[in-house]
Amino acid sequence: RKEVEQDPGPFNVPEGATVAFNCTYSNSASQSFFWYRQDCRKEPKLLMSVYSSGNEDGRFTAQLNRASQYISLLIRDSKLSDSATYLCALQKAGTALIFGKGTTLSVSS
């Protein structure tokens, strides 16, 4: 089983839709979790950290389920500008970030 798995998509949604991505991980020793966003032909940028209690940043909500070993990202009221690839990342003690392949989102008008 891969360390970090994501559904690559693409997810094609209309503007205003709500869309959710999941990311599963295999190593229960993983301690910290993040979502990164990568626009086409650009570098990844941190979108948000993921906390056990769940956290929200505007239209974006991230959640962590340690028991089932997955994290999720919910985007409400999708905008055209949300079109990008969303990478989940995790960190174990003393190691650098490990990334998933990414989930591609395409929002259309």
Add this chain to the structure above:
Amino acid sequence: ETGVTQTPRHLVMGMTNKKSLKCEQHLGHNAMYWYKQSAKKPLELMFVYNFKEQTENNSVPSRFSPECPNSSHLFLHLHTLQPEDSALYLCASSQDPRDYYTGELFFGEGSRLTVL
């Protein structure tokens, strides 16, 4: 000026060439990283330097040779590469690789490498 700058942005090289990728960060960070991004594969960690010392080498073939002369500069020396090494090579920096509380890596725009 962007926080992390990579040069060249594009590089085409033959399998017998020797070339180098350069990365410079202007953020005052302590750690620098090389990641490889290939199509349909996740970002692969290659090397980590913390305070100029290599702290991770993720089983990278010896044809890739990193160099970190100071906390602001990182190089990736390339020698006798294979066509399957063609990819986007991303440099990143962070304040502290063991800082679990932000997990924020700042990436450069990458060097797109094509090996013929």
